[in-house]
Amino acid sequence: MIIDDFIVRAILAGLLVVLVSGPLGCVVVWRRMAYFGDALAHSALLGTSLAIMFDINPLIGVMLIGIVLSYLLIQLQVKKDLSSDAILGILSHGALAGGLVLLAIMQSQGQRVDLMAYLFGDILSVSWSYLIWLSAVCLLVLALISWLWQSILAVAVHEELARSEGIAVDRVRLIFMLLMAVLVAVAMKIVGIILITALLIVPAASARRFATSPESMAITAVLFGLLSVFGGVFASMQWDTPAGPSIVLASVALFFVSRLRLKA
Amino acid sequence: MSSFLLKADNIGLQINQRQILDNVSLSIKPSEILTLVGPNGSGKTSLVRVLLGLIKADQGRLQKKTDLVIGYVPQKLHVDGALPMSVLRFLQMGNKVSADDIAHMVNTLGVRALLKQPLQSVSGGEFQRILLARALLRKPDLLVLDEPAQGVDINGQQQLYQLISTIRDEFGCGILMVSHDLHLVMEATDQVLCLNTHICCSGHPEAVSQHPEYLKLFGASLDGIAVYTHNHNHSHDLSGDVVEHDHHGGCNHDH
Numbered sequence: 011m012i013i014d015d016f017i018v019r020a021i022l023a024g025l026l027v028v029l030v031s032g033p034l035g036c037v038v039v040w041r042r043m044a045y046f047g048d049a050l051a052h053s054a055l056l057g058t059s060l061a062i063m064f065d066i067n068p069l070i071g072v073m074l075i076g077i078v079l080s081y082l083l084i085q086l087q088v089k090k091d092l093s094s095d096a097i098l099g100i101l102s103h104g105a106l107a108g109g110l111v112l113l114a115i116m117q118s119q120g121q122r123v124d125l126m127a128y129l130f131g132d133i134l135s136v137s138w139s140y141l142i143w144l145s146a147v148c149l150l151v152l153a154l155i156s157w158l159w160q161s162i163l164a165v166a167v168h169e170e171l172a173r174s175e176g177i178a179v180d181r182v183r184l185i186f187m188l189l190m191a192v193l194v195a196v197a198m199k200i201v202g203i204i205l206i207t208a209l210l211i212v213p214a215a216s217a218r219r220f221a222t223s224p225e226s227m228a229i230t231a232v233l234f235g236l237l238s239v240f241g242g243v244f245a246s247m248q249w250d251t252p253a254g255p256s257i258v259l260a261s262v263a264l265f266f267v268s269r270l271r272l273k274a
Numbered sequence: 275m276s277s278f279l280l281k282a283d284n285i286g287l288q289i290n291q292r293q294i295l296d297n298v299s300l301s302i303k304p305s306e307i308l309t310l311v312g313p314n315g316s317g318k319t320s321l322v323r324v325l326l327g328l329i330k331a332d333q334g335r336l337q338k339k340t341d342l343v344i345g346y347v348p349q350k351l352h353v354d355g356a357l358p359m360s361v362l363r364f365l366q367m368g369n370k371v372s373a374d375d376i377a378h379m380v381n382t383l384g385v386r387a388l389l390k391q392p393l394q395s396v397s398g399g400e401f402q403r404i405l406l407a408r409a410l411l412r413k414p415d416l417l418v419l420d421e422p423a424q425g426v427d428i429n430g431q432q433q434l435y436q437l438i439s440t441i442r443d444e445f446g447c448g449i450l451m452v453s454h455d456l457h458l459v460m461e462a463t464d465q466v467l468c469l470n471t472h473i474c475c476s477g478h479p480e481a482v483s484q485h486p487e488y489l490k491l492f493g494a495s496l497d498g499i500a501v502y503t504h505n506h507n508h509s510h511d512l513s514g515d516v517v518e519h520d521h522h523g524g525c526n527h528d529h
Contacts, residue, residue: 042354170326171348173326173328174344224357226358
């Protein structure tokens with residue numbers, strides 16, 4: 011059987027992303043940040059369209075908007091008359107709508123923009139040069155995660171306890187948020203903006219049952235992520251389904267399998 | 275050389291235009307047990323958070339002994355069920371501790387049997403002792419306990435306070451504890467500070483003679499002290515229940 015070049019590239023790209031989304035996704039589940047992940051992902055569309063408009067690297071655009079979103083979130087949370095839930099909903103959909111409007115304006119001015127690729131990913135069009143760039147970014151993020159892992163964990167367990175023990179909680183949270191923004195920027199290509207949060211939380215949730223330590227959960231989440239990428243890309247080849255949603259569907263199927271009770 | 279572990283002068287704190295703490299001063303000396311008591315909403319937990327450096331006071335000054343190591347036992351610690359972590363791992367996390375130290379500590383606190391259990395499966399009283407073990411493994415100069423008896427039944431509470439006295443003797447650390455249950459704390463504490471936004475009365479049930487200037491500093495300006503001193507005189511003769519009742523009565527009448 012001959013495996014096409016682009017499938018190899020797609021699998022490699024997926025592998026690199028789940029290497030990062032596995033551990034980050036576990037932290038998102040532990041700290042109940044799924045909605046924040048969603049908001050960050052939605053803001054990525056605004057970041058990308060601004061980047062296209064000003065002709066800068068999309069990664070930088072996505073990260074800048076991610077930082078603005080997090081800053082606004084923190085500022086709006088100071089007055090405690092609205093829940094984070096409501097504030098995130100406003101920021102998330104505001105950013106999504108802003109991105110859609112901006113893209114439409116650019117399209118009307120004759121720019122060629124593939125909205126569907128942003129929304130649902132385009133893993134099958136990954137080039138070798140993108141792959142090299144992607145591996146550099148993912149390995150850097152992975153290195154940062156392992157370097158900060160103990161602090162990230164302490165903050166996930168209890169922020170005040172961590173603070174009282176001398177961990178720079180605000181700095182850890184900021185860096186974690188930046189790492190999330192980077193992940194969103196690179197995962198856009200794989201599953202698209204709409205489904206990035208799924209790539210974070212579904213493999214982590216599947217891993218929970220098999221894990222006895224935070225680390226084993228992170229590693230198991232990476233494995234579930236890998237299986238999802240294989241399954242999704244295979245399904246996409248076999249039945250000509252869109253790759254991004256197929257990957258997410260595969261991960262959700264694996265989640266339900268992980269919940270099955272096997273008789274010993 | 276400083277003679278205190280932690281010293282707060284004229285601490286004031288406002289949250290949403292509400293005065294939470296007003297002109298609160300205190301100092302904790304090495305191997306001293308200081309207990310903060312006060313009604314709900316009296317600012318006990320806020321004061322602890324200021325002393326720990328978790329929030330910044332709006333007024334006043336906070337001094338710490340250089341390289342002060344604090345072991346903090348928070349009031350509630352909910353660990354998300356999605357986070358797989360054994361008791362042992364929780365004790366090791368963030369602490370560079372030897373296996374011997376952990377073995378010794380879990381024996382002292384009676385949590386040895388729980389080491390392999392998931393953190394989410396232990397009871398309230400067990401969890402308090404685990405938190406205490408974790409704080410002590412840091413070899414603290416000062417142990418801070420926020421309502422250590424919360425969620426622990428009456429028998430467990432008595433044991434816990436006995437344990438706290440033992441800890442001070444064995445580890446030689448200063449202890450700051452928050453409690454709303456004065457009569458249980460009475461026997462285990464050197465100083466009591468009654469807080470109701472400001473310090474309304476203070477004193478040391480067992481060891482008045484060791485700190486003679488304390489009453490002058492903190493108790494002289496308020497009527498509450500008369501009531502408190504009254505309690506105090508009786509605490510050696512009467513049952514704890516009577517003491518607690520009188521004390522709270524006095525405090526509430528003042529405000």
